[in-house]
Amino acid sequence: MTGMALLHFVEKQVDLVVWETGLGGRLDATNVVEPECCVITGIGWDHMEYLGDTLEKIATEKAGILKKGVPVLWEEFTDEGVSRVFANRAGELDCEVRVVSRAEKGIQCVRSGDAAALKIESQGREWNLGLLGIYQAGNARLALATAELLGERGWKITEEAKERGLAEASWPGRFQVLSWEPPWVLDGAHNVQGIEGVLASWRAWFWSATGTDRFRMCPRKGAGSHGATSRSLREPGSVGSRSHTP
Numbered sequence: 001m002t003g004m005a006l007l008h009f010v011e012k013q014v015d016l017v018v019w020e021t022g023l024g025g026r027l028d029a030t031n032v033v034e035p036e037c038c039v040i041t042g043i044g045w046d047h048m049e050y051l052g053d054t055l056e057k058i059a060t061e062k063a064g065i066l067k068k069g070v071p072v073l074w075e076e077f078t079d080e081g082v083s084r085v086f087a088n089r090a091g092e093l094d095c096e097v098r099v100v101s102r103a104e105k106g107i108q109c110v111r112s113g114d115a116a117a118l119k120i121e122s123q124g125r126e127w128n129l130g131l132l133g134i135y136q137a138g139n140a141r142l143a144l145a146t147a148e149l150l151g152e153r154g155w156k157i158t159e160e161a162k163e164r165g166l167a168e169a170s171w172p173g174r175f176q177v178l179s180w181e182p183p184w185v186l187d188g189a190h191n192v193q194g195i196e197g198v199l200a201s202w203r204a205w206f207w208s209a210t211g212t213d214r215f216r217m218c219p220r221k222g223a224g225s226h227g228a229t230s231r232s233l234r235e236p237g238s239v240g241s242r243s244h245t246p
Helices: 002-012 055-065 080-092 136-152 159-168 192-210 223-232
Strands: 038-040 072-075 097-100 107-112 115-122 125-129 176-179 184-186
Touching (some): 125 159, 184 192
Parallel strands (some): 038 072
């Protein structure tokens, strides 16, 4: 599939490709390219049977995409061990490092009827996001920092292009609001980190209206840990329902 994708991009004569790693990084087929920059998103408990049973081991596999002298960006990690893994690897490869701060403030949920947008502050101005999950604020800031770095490397990315990209981005199955009243949200979260993001987003958009975490979960892998996480994240007095239907 990786070879087919590369051939497709060559035939279409694309200017720039967002080349996402499939699994981990160090041994992933996508790791054959020489990128303009490397971007690391959040590190969580996922694919542990392949990547390792600690966050540091998982981070080591993902840090395998770093290339000698190629700039790398990541959002500030909450785990010191993960931060150390990436910082050490970047140092070994003489990579320029840019860290985007985890600013929790400056995020607004704005809705009028069925139209909604997540508003964030970054680079001294306000941006509208079409993706409504609260966790997308960090992803957007990371994307803006990446666009800024690419601009310094000769790529022309206009403010209008950034605005349009953030506002028009669509990702079905990632905090996809099917109905506002009553609230129905579709999200394919499949690990603890993802479920935490869904519940935080639910509270941000719906808590004041419903006063409850009412959700339905269809477990697949690691269902037991998912259930434990969902219980621990409930607010006092809230209600959670979990389906055991496969």
